[in-house]
Amino acid sequence: MLDILIKGGTVIDGTGGAPLEADVGVADGRIAIVVADVAQEAARTIDAQGLHLAPGFIDPHSHSDLTLLVDPRAQSKIRQGVTTEVIGNCGFSPAPLLGAAVDEVRARTDLLGLEMTWADFGGYVDRLRSPGAAVNVVPLVGHNTVRGAVLGYCDVQPDPAQMTAMQDLVGEAMAQGARGLSTGLFYPPGHYARTDEVVELARVAARYGGAYFSHIRSESDRGLAAVAEAIEIGQKAEIGVQIAHLKLAGYRNWSKIDGLVAMLDDTVRTGVRVGADQYPYHASSCWLAAMLPYWAQGGGAKAIAERLRDPGVRAQLRLDWKENRAEWENRRGVRAWSEVVISEFDARPEVLGRSIAEISEAEGKDPLDAAFDLIAASAGQVGAVW
Ligand SMILES: [Zn+2]
Incomplete structure (x- = not known):
């Protein structure tokens, strides 16, 4: 007797072959049988009519x-x-x-x-x-x-x-x-x-x-x-x-x-x-601190946060950003601050799902300062989607 019988699904077995209408039987934690119309009894039967079955991804x-x-x-x-x-x-x-x-x-x-x-x-x-x-x-x-x-x-x-x-x-x-x-x-x-x-x-x-x-x-x-x-x-x-x-x-x-x-x-x-490997969408996710040029990312998360509190550093970053120097390619070709959305920052749930453009407007700040403030406040642990 089978433990589980999955009936009537379309099997895509991962070999690249054509999809197959078949029942799938499981015994002792393993796939035991894949054929059309399994006649064996099962402790549990699942109706998979209209669904697809595949090996784990x-x-x-x-x-x-x-x-x-x-x-x-x-x-x-x-x-x-x-x-x-x-x-x-x-x-x-x-x-x-x-x-x-x-x-x-x-x-x-x-x-x-x-x-x-x-x-x-x-x-x-x-x-x-x-x-x-x-x-x-x-x-x-x-x-x-x-x-x-x-x-x-x-x-x-x-x-x-x-x-x-x-x-x-x-x-x-x-x-x-x-x-x-x-x-x-x-x-x-x-x-x-x-x-x-x-x-x-x-x-x-x-x-x-x-x-x-x-x-x-x-x-x-x-x-x-x-x-x-x-x-x-x-x-x-x-x-x-x-x-x-x-x-x-x-x-x-x-x-x-x-x-x-x-x-x-x-x-x-x-x-x-x-x-x-590739993800199936044209966005990417990273720490917001990855937008900084490498000279500003050194020393670890705490050092980054401390550095961003220094007005002199901010002035230099602003200049770098304006001049779009090659070493600042981490900005990843975004066209606008509306394309950078905060995805992780436990201490400030109100910013989740909002873009740097929205946050900067709400806080009455320049977008660069809004981004730097988020990185500094989170000790580098704020996540974003580009
Ligand atoms: Zn990666």
Whole structure:
């Protein structure tokens, strides 16, 4: 007897084949039979007439590292049909916790009311395993966390001993359950790393059979060069590359899409394993602090907030913005402040869902000041949709 029989649905099995009208039987927690008109009895029968059935979806790009600890039921994913998540993306993982990385992760755990009971990657994985999560989890170790742990969050290069320390941390994390290395070369402190540093760390992940997931260095004006860097890392480190949330941000960059696709196709033909994921809407989400030029993003969340309280810094930022210098491409090609909407800021729920344009008008401020005030007040923890 089956435990569950799902009757009359249209099965899309993920192999790329044609949709199939079939019943699906489940026994002992596994799919036992997929054929038309199953005759077996079942403890529970579900009528799926007019509905589609598919295997659980894999979300290759998620940041549920800490929220899975808050609510292991993962309802926001399960209800979309996602049953496997790759976490630790964009260079940010909740472990290993050492040095300056401790405070950066704590800023997030505090916000979520979580106690930071782990230190190394294995400790985090143990915490995830008990009580467990509703989704399967593929955790990555993040370069930003590793670099923050060894070098802090400023614009510095590692000496040989520091390079070894970072390699050791990546190796340890891989041995303790990480399935790959992620980088966020768009964000500090990962942004300060040269390509060779990432190659060296990716080699360690490759030794453990891991993959390399990259939030590339630029997703707008210098997007093609950034894709080329990710491919180069894959070639040199002999590791499979997954380019995260592939996009060409900024209206002026949209026309480069054919060149980008051709570049990826050519790479695949040379035998380098490169893939990409993409979200199905033309908006992106990030910390609002990512709109700042890199010189203003250094030192971690608290340093950013403090810096923005300095009128001299604001004057310089205003000048940079006006001149639209190349290093400020983080503004991501937005045309108007109505295109930047606040999505996360627990301390000020009244700003959620409102654009910088609306907030600045309501507060009688210039939009740049309204944005800087939000970043300063949230210690860098305010989220936005562009
Ligand atoms: Zn990212």
